[in-house]
Amino acid sequence: MSAVPxxxxxxxxxxxxxRIMAKVMLALAxxxxxxxxxxxxxxxYLWIVTVLAALLGEATCxxxxxxxxxxxLLDGSALLTGWLLAxxxxxxxxxxxxxxxxxxxxIVAKQVFGGxxxxxxxxxxxxxxxxxxxxxxxxxxxxxPLPLTAAGAPGLxxxxxxxxxxxxxxxxxSSASLLxxxxxxxxxxxxxxxxxxxxxxxxxxxxxGSLGETAGLLIAAGGIAMIVMGVxxxxxxxxxxxxxxxxxxxxxxxxxxxxxxxxxxxFSGGALLGAFFIATDYVTSPNTRAGQLLFGLGCGLxxxxxxxxxxxxxxxxxxVLLMNALAPAIDRLLKPRIYGRNRKGAPLPS
Amino acid sequence: MGxxxxxxxxxxxxxxxxxxxxxxDIPLRRIATPSHLYVPLQQHIGAPARPVVLVGQKVAKGQLxxxxxxxxxxxxxxxxxxxxxxxxxxxxxxxxxxxxxxxAIEWDGEDRWHEPDDLPADPFALAPEDIGRRVAAAGIVxxxxxxxxxALKLNLGKRSGIHTLILNGGECExxxxxxxxxxxxxxxxxxxxxRLMLHATGAREALVGIEDNKPEAIAAMTxxxxxxxxxxxxxxxxxxxxxxxxxxxxxxxxxxxxxDGRTTDxxxxxxxxxxxxxxxxxxxxxxxxxxxxxxxxxxAWHAPGNCVVPVGMLVADIVTAVGLKQDxxxxxxxxxxxxxxxxxxxxxxxxxxxxxxxxxxxxxAAGEAQPCIRCSSCVRACPVGLLPLEMAARIRTxxxxxxxxxxxxxxxxxxxxxxxxPAHIPxxxxxxxxxxxxxxxxxxxxxxxxxxxxxxARAERLEREAKEKAEAAARRxxxxxxxxxxxxxxxxxxxxxxxxxx
Numbered sequence: 044m045s046a047v048p049x050x051x052x053x054x055x056x057x058x059x060x061x062r063i064m065a066k067v068m069l070a071l072a073x074x075x076x077x078x079x080x081x082x083x084x085x086x087x088y089l090w091i092v093t094v095l096a097a098l099l100g101e102a103t104c105x106x107x108x109x110x111x112x113x114x115x116l117l118d119g120s121a122l123l124t125g126w127l128l129a130x131x132x133x134x135x136x137x138x139x140x141x142x143x144x145x146x147x148x149x150i151v152a153k154q155v156f157g158g159x160x161x162x163x164x165x166x167x168x169x170x171x172x173x174x175x176x177x178x179x180x181x182x183x184x185x186x187x188p189l190p191l192t193a194a195g196a197p198g199l200x201x202x203x204x205x206x207x208x209x210x211x212x213x214x215x216x217s218s219a220s221l222l223x224x225x226x227x228x229x230x231x232x233x234x235x236x237x238x239x240x241x242x243x244x245x246x247x248x249x250x251x252g253s254l255g256e257t258a259g260l261l262i263a264a265g266g267i268a269m270i271v272m273g274v275x276x277x278x279x280x281x282x283x284x285x286x287x288x289x290x291x292x293x294x295x296x297x298x299x300x301x302x303x304x305x306x307x308x309x310f311s312g313g314a315l316l317g318a319f320f321i322a323t324d325y326v327t328s329p330n331t332r333a334g335q336l337l338f339g340l341g342c343g344l345x346x347x348x349x350x351x352x353x354x355x356x357x358x359x360x361x362x363v364l365l366m367n368a369l370a371p372a373i374d375r376l377l378k379p380r381i382y383g384r385n386r387k388g389a390p391l392p393s
Numbered sequence: 394m395g396x397x398x399x400x401x402x403x404x405x406x407x408x409x410x411x412x413x414x415x416x417x418d419i420p421l422r423r424i425a426t427p428s429h430l431y432v433p434l435q436q437h438i439g440a441p442a443r444p445v446v447l448v449g450q451k452v453a454k455g456q457l458x459x460x461x462x463x464x465x466x467x468x469x470x471x472x473x474x475x476x477x478x479x480x481x482x483x484x485x486x487x488x489x490x491x492x493x494x495x496x497a498i499e500w501d502g503e504d505r506w507h508e509p510d511d512l513p514a515d516p517f518a519l520a521p522e523d524i525g526r527r528v529a530a531a532g533i534v535x536x537x538x539x540x541x542x543x544a545l546k547l548n549l550g551k552r553s554g555i556h557t558l559i560l561n562g563g564e565c566e567x568x569x570x571x572x573x574x575x576x577x578x579x580x581x582x583x584x585x586x587x588r589l590m591l592h593a594t595g596a597r598e599a600l601v602g603i604e605d606n607k608p609e610a611i612a613a614m615t616x617x618x619x620x621x622x623x624x625x626x627x628x629x630x631x632x633x634x635x636x637x638x639x640x641x642x643x644x645x646x647x648x649x650x651x652x653d654g655r656t657t658d659x660x661x662x663x664x665x666x667x668x669x670x671x672x673x674x675x676x677x678x679x680x681x682x683x684x685x686x687x688x689x690x691x692x693a694w695h696a697p698g699n700c701v702v703p704v705g706m707l708v709a710d711i712v713t714a715v716g717l718k719q720d721x722x723x724x725x726x727x728x729x730x731x732x733x734x735x736x737x738x739x740x741x742x743x744x745x746x747x748x749x750x751x752x753x754x755x756x757x758a759a760g761e762a763q764p765c766i767r768c769s770s771c772v773r774a775c776p777v778g779l780l781p782l783e784m785a786a787r788i789r790t791x792x793x794x795x796x797x798x799x800x801x802x803x804x805x806x807x808x809x810x811x812x813x814x815p816a817h818i819p820x821x822x823x824x825x826x827x828x829x830x831x832x833x834x835x836x837x838x839x840x841x842x843x844x845x846x847x848x849x850a851r852a853e854r855l856e857r858e859a860k861e862k863a864e865a866a867a868r869r870x871x872x873x874x875x876x877x878x879x880x881x882x883x884x885x886x887x888x889x890x891x892x893x894x895x
Binding site: 049050051052053054055056058059060062063115116118120158159160161324325326329330331332378379381382383384388389390392393 | 822
């Protein structure tokens with residue numbers, strides 16, 4: 044019998060941090076595996092490099108802080124950060140992009156703030172935006188899908204060459220993402236009715252894009268699985284998707300030649316990945332359900348605004364980071380009402 | 394739950410596995426009385442009782458050992474007949490293991506009740522105040538856990554216009570089934586106790602709230618209450634902490650108790666069902682509160698179940714009588730959510746002891762604390778609507794004022810937040826620490842203020858005395874001067890006369 048007094052409660056519901064992380068990874072696996080299949084060995088190598096870099100960054104910082112690294116690495120959060128970052132990178136990006144991004148995510152965006160639970164911004168998105176601003180060319184070098192099983196797909200060794208940046212035939216398969224293509228054509232004065240002919244929307248995800256963002260249906264299935272498992276609630280994803288879909292539907296109804304339709308918006312870029320896996324990050328989103336609705340709606344609206352009128356074709360990362368900055372303010376604004384008190388905290392009249 | 398609540402997620406509390414069965418279904422046992430009983434003088438909120446017996450004196454079961462002293466206190470009676478062997482210190486049933494004043498009795502092997510002298514022929518013919526007086530004399534305290542002297546609450550009735558009595562049969566803590574057992578086995582007596590409480594308070598109706606995971610208790614109480622329209626059994630959803638006074642009140646009435654008030658402000662008095670039974674025993678049979686049903690549960694007990702245990706029986710003696718399968722990882726008095734870990738087994742059962750849990754390592758939650766991942770599970774679990782994660786973050790940096798701003802003082806320490814926390818953060822420990830720290834600061838502030846007042850008073854007194862001294866000196870000086878002048882004048886006059894005469 045323990046001699047040290049332990050405070051109540053003497054029972055626990057059984058939830059655990061690493062168990063939560065494991066569920067998120069499980070939900071992320073189908074879309075990731077699809078991405079591996081769709082883009083072949085280079086994508087697999089890039090994922091490995093990014094994840095390892097994220098873990099290395101975390102371990103280094105913990106070592107510098109004289110903290111035991113093992114238990115923290117085992118909580119799965121750094122792995123998940125690297126994983127999400129990898130999914131947001133162009134699948135054939137060179138290894139150093141993943142390495143720099145992974146290190147940046149866990150060192151600058153997470154450990155510098157104080158480690159797990161202390162960071163204001165989503166580490167994966169901070170790293171993605173840092174890479175996008177620093178290395179715009181490799182960060183927008185999309186490739187047409189070339190499944191692992193297809194003839195001409197780079198094998199185990201050729202794939203490694205692609206990731207190491209020494210492959211020569213990259214140009215042969217380069218392509219543009221749908222949003223990028225639409226934005227480029229619009230800026231050339233070609234309206235959407237003409238420009239999108241060669242870019243059919245693939246709900247299954249057979250199209251150019253980031254490593255893990257194209258398989259919309261698989262991402263949504265993973266997200267819904269997380270909601271069912273109780274890892275996340277529906278509030279942020281639903282609000283974020285509504286924040287994208289509503290203005291898109293209105294814009295498209297007004298001028299289909301200038302504004303993409305809602306389905307295209309939802310299934311393009313990182314909208315679904317962002318709504319289910321990025322914006323729902325516990326650390327950087329609000330505490331209350333009401334706050335989460337507001338937060339998700341803001342993420343969605345900002346995404347639409349950036350995509351439609353901003354300089355970048357894709358806006359999820361920026362939108363999430365901007366709303367991350369607002370999350371503490373939302374938490375201050377939308378506190379739960381305390382029993383026996385009104386919203387302002389004064390006792391109810393008896 | 395309304396639509397808005399569903400959308401914004403305002404449901405409160407948690408749904409822990411109740412683990413009440415099979416212990417709850419095992420028939421009530423009487424436990425063999427041990428050779429010695431150790432009865433603490435303070436088993437209630439308020440001042441300890443004052444002993445009225447001497448060492449060596451023989452006492453009967455139910456005889457007064459110590460009388461209530463002060464406005465808030467409760468009498469203590471002999472749980473068994475025997476000889477007083479000591480009046481001194483015994484170990485408190487508290488995690489600190491500190492000594493408290495108590496009376497030790499050596500049992501004489503008999504089961505002889507102290508003869509009550511004025512049993513009423515019809516208890517319902519008694520004056521309401523008389524019921525309150527008899528409840529006080531029987532040493533009855535709230536048996537739901539807080540152990541507040543019951544008579545004080547009953548006497549409130551007439552004064553504050555109580556119209557409804559709520560009987561708390563929620564028993565929302567996992568593992569515990571003492572109230573369940575009581576309602577199943579003593580439904581008739583409990584209902585009579587409720588009716589006596591109605592009579593004492595002048596309330597018109599009584600609502601008995603019982604969680605719906607106790608269908609047998611609901612059936613027994615419904616049957617027992619059937620002839621009496623004023624006593625209604627109201628099943629409530631099983632949800633922790635349904636047994637919290639304010640939450641049961643809100644569930645049954647749909648109203649909310651103001652943060653600075655009590656249910657009595659809204660005309661409702663809440664008592665535990667066990668208290669109603671004790672009232673019936675005291676009024677009908679003249680028997681004071683000297684024993685109670687205690688749930689023995691947890692994987693380490695040989696035979697879990699409910700036992701009638703005399704107040705003052707050592708946990709060690711219960712362990713000997715019932716037997717442990719293994720050394721428990723934790724021994725807890727009360728429920729697993731709010732109970733106290735016992736420092737050892739040399740502690741007595743008291744009036745407020747609802748259960749003794751001997752938990753195995755698997756049952757006791759002993760996860761290593763990790764950093765908060767801000768999952769906000771605690772925010773959703775909190776039945777009061779607090780932000781446990783934010784309060785803990787403030788307390789971690791000694792920002793107690795910040796924690797109070799977030800509602801620390803509204804925390805009821807139910808433990809829902811720590812129960813759901815995936816990072817195993819001991820949130821209740823944080824809040825308990827902060828509440829203690831704040832109380833210490835308040836005391837220190839009172840002391841400082843008192844010292845300041847004394848210093849100021851002293852300075853003022855010294856100043857006044859100096860001024861008075863100076864004034865007195867000036868007065869004396871003036872008097873002396875006047876006297877001198879008068880003398881001089883007299884001398885001069887004499888001289889003049891002499892001159893004139895000469």
